[in-house]
Amino acid sequence: MGEEHELDKQHKKKKGMKGKTKKGSVGFDRDYSSKAATGARSNGSFKGRKNVQHDNSLASTSHIRKQVDPETAQYFSEIANIFESTGVDLEERSVICGNALEETRGKEFELATDYIISHTLQALLEGCDVDHLCGFLRSCAKDFPSIAMDRSGSHVAETAIKSLATHLQDQEVHHVIEEALTMICKVIAADPVNMMCDCYGSHVLRSLLCLCKGVELEKFEYYHGVSKSLSKAERLNSKVLKGDHASNFLPGFPNVLKLLVSEMLKCVMKYNKTLQVDQYGSSVLQTVLKLLASDDEELLYAIPILLGCNEKNISEGNFIEATRVRELLNFLKETSFSHLMEVILEAAPDALYDEMFTKIFRNSLFELSSHHCGNFVVQALISHAKNKDQMELLWEELGPNVEQLFKLGRSGVITALIAASERLQIHEEKSCQFLAAAVHSADESPKWIVPRLLFLDSYFTYGDKSNWSWPSVGKMHTMGSLILQIVFRFRSEYIEPYIKSIISMEPSHLLEAAKNRGGSHVIESFLSSGASEKQKLKLAKKLKGHLGELALHPSGYFAVDKLFTLSDLSLKEAITQELMAVRSELSKTKHGPYLLRKLDMDGFVARPDHWRSKQASKESTYKEFHAMFGSGGTKSAKKGGFLADTSKHKSHPSNLKEVRKEIHKSLSSSVPFLSMSGRKRKSEKAKPKSNKDTQMGGDDKNSNREKKRSDKKKHKGGSDNVGTAKKRHRDDNFHEAPQKKLKP
Structure with missing residues (x-):
């Protein structure tokens, strides 16, 4: 991690670093990394990362990037010119790529981290055969983490992983790919924390984990809703993670995945507090959990470790220690850990979910629901509620506070609560009663119930609520419309006030x-x-x-x-x-x-x-x-x-x-x-x-x-x-x- 700042300084001195990616280059959007690097971290994860950097036990071999010699630079410049011409067929291109990759031996780090040559190297890795591709990875295995944590090198590493993914269906080359992956993963496993907490390296590591499972990262995120595009509606429609789209996995490398994940979890035990609140470390751990979905045995071991529980207690079946509860509640108010906990609640086996519900969340639901980060965790908790007893506890703590939560702008919690009642067919009448009471008094006509729910923000920010009327200018509230959609699914005898309201509009x-x-x-x-x-x-x-x-x-x-x-x-x-x-x-x-x-x-x-x-x-x-x-x-x-x-x-x-x-x-x-x-x-x-x-x-x-x-x-x-x-x-x-x- 120490040399990363030095490399960043060198990159800043380069001209044209903000230029666009060359046509034909492959890899995830280069703007993604810069945005991630400059993203706000209100949870103090920079401080946590600083602790990781200065921990003597994490000292790694220093890499001083050498300047690429003029002759080698000229050679790869000529290769780039050949690729830009139109007279190269696929077979000839493959031969050129293979020969050019042979020239990279021993210089992979310098070439991959060079802003200009890295583009050419990406094209070589896309066009070569699987033998030359694996040969390149085996040769640079010891430097792979350093390449992955570099701004330009991360794109090279990403391209290599994507190219490997195209050969997963070919059983004849599986052993060749597995050998290269094993070498790389052993190097990463020796010190995974630095790569997990790096804005570039974390993305490469997630791609590598997905490859070991047998799926590309982009497809995995699309199928499993890891990306930010996961809508509130999908959660309210009870989209369940477990076992979802497992048929989309190709033959992977379970032994390599198990090796890498087990070593990562060992480091989590040692640096838990740092990784829990680190933006990039949390993202990697979320991917690990989703890759382990439906494997209850692995999840029952991994999740308590991510929660900071003692390994000895885990082996005895006591997953969550009472001494950890208050600390976990504080962590749930951190941005990165709240995201991690949402995935934990989605992936947790029923027994572990029930224990988390009882030990961590009980008697703290309103406190968390009132927090700008914690309320999303409560929504995830409600969305995965399993039975009547859990719903009883949820309504006992949150039901009397529906109006207060609306005033605080936490309508998502109420929406999730009503959706869970409809899904489990529990307390449907209570849902309608509490909701109606929050937006109109008993002596008022029910005609304003639907309009006030459609304009939640307008109503709860209005001074004299008794004189509130349909706003001439205003935006209808998304959560309010979702709530009404759910309510109209209930039995007609429960929703009479809502029916009278909408037909009175x-x-x-x-x-x-x-x-x-x-x-x-x-x-x-x-x-x-x-x-x-x-x-x-x-x-x-x-x-x-x-x-x-x-x-x-x-x-x-x-x-x-x-x-x-x-x-x-x-x-x-x-x-x-x-x-x-x-x-x-x-x-x-x-x-x-x-x-x-x-x-x-x-x-x-x-x-x-x-x-x-x-x-x-x-x-x-x-x-x-x-x-x-x-x-x-x-x-x-x-x-x-x-x-x-x-x-x-x-x-x-x-x-x-x-x-x-x-x-x-x-x-x-x-x-x-x-x-x-x-x-x-x-x-x-x-x-x-x-x-x-x-x-x-x-x-x-x-x-x-x-x-x-x-x-x-x-x-x-x-x-x-x-x-x-x-x-x-x-x-x-x-x-x-x-x-x-x-x-x-």
Whole structure:
């Protein structure tokens, strides 16, 4: 670590260090490292790293970078010029790369850390065969940590690892790759802390760990949500880490991985306090945990070590010592350790999770929830709650403080708590009661519950809350919209105040909400909720006359889509007629063609009667499907019904997806699902017609048949309102639509 500052000084003297990467060079974004290096560390990890640097037990061989001699520099400059020309085929390029790498022997450190030559070296490592690639790594193994911790050298090391990953599927070269990796990992294992705490070296180390597992770092982060792109919605939708996407791993090197991880954990025992609060060290440890996901035996050993527990106590099955609890609680308020603890909670086996819940978090939940870092740990804890007892403790400590947490800006904790209640089907009524009490008093009308949740920040920062009204200028709150989406999943008897509130909203407010990304999802959730048909009709009437405007909006069209899906035949026709006025503009939008196909606008314009019979046939098919596969508690259709009842529904059988596909396939044709299609084909064979006549004849028959059925029903006093089918699952739309679930 000592020589790193000297190398940085040398780099600063170089000209053009801030220039762009050459075209064709490979490696992660060079701006990434500089950003990481200058990133704010409010948790004091620089101080911790300084302690590591000055610890005598971590003294390493000093590297003084020599200047590359002019002859060698000229040679690699000529190689770079050859690569930039267009007359080199792949076979010739491979030979050139192999020969050039032979010239690097003994000079790998100087060449890899040279800003200009490092680009050429990257191109060589990309274009060479696996033997020359492994030969380069074996030759520079003793210098690999120093190369990896250099600003330019880190890109060379990263390129070498990525190139190795392209050969993982080739079993014949596995032993060659494993030999090179073993040499490198043994050097790193002798002193991993410096590399773990380095802004460049930590990234290379994470890539190396992933390679040993059998996956590239970028793919691993994408599949497992390690990157910052992991959204709040994914966590609230209960995205579980364990065993996720394990099939994406290629044959790796488990022995090498075990060697490196075991040595890293030994160093963690010695330098735990430093690594826990170091930004880069924490990132490496998070990757280790995710690579060990589903391996409970390894996790039961690794996690207590990361928490600073005594190895002797771990072997005796006592994972967390009481003396460590207060120190851990303080560490949870540090940025880097809070990130690490989130991953620990995701990966922890059930027994260890339960012990952490009881020993560390119990009686400290509100304290942590109030902290700007600790609240994210509490969200992770809630999102992975396992049973009723844990939910009891969570509600006991956090339930009475819902309003206070909203005032502190910790709405994410409340969102996670309500989502966990819905997921485990525990305390759903309590969730609704505590939430409603936080945004309106008992003597107030419930009409403002939904608007205040949509504008959480505006409401809780308003002086006289009793006089708060819908803001003319303001941004709808992401967490507030997510909370409402979850609430509308609960049983109808629990959410009556929320139903009354949303149907009491002014038409202009509903229109504004429908045009907002989060607000449109709230309206969708209400339309799919257990509210009565009459209540849903009230909301639909307020949006009538504005459906064309909404359909043109990139967020508003989702509400129109959901409204059409759940409507009866008469309202489907009204929606289609209203959208005809904006048909031309709608077809030019990104989502317009999908919506026009969904409504079958061409069919409606060409043959309205056939369009009606087709829509009726679809609804009849849905009824038949729910009669066979739907929940047992469905209600019979009511006369004049508006929307299919979706209340009190349960999940369908495991083969539901296959059944949906079959239904959608059959509905896309002119032959109704479950109809006697065999008879029709037989009659067609007996009396052949032209394609046009056959199609027209079939359509007319279907149309006449539906008219006769309708007349019979009317004569008997029945109803042809297909929207009053039996209760339907909230997600059973049976069409290939871009579904939006719990998205901010």
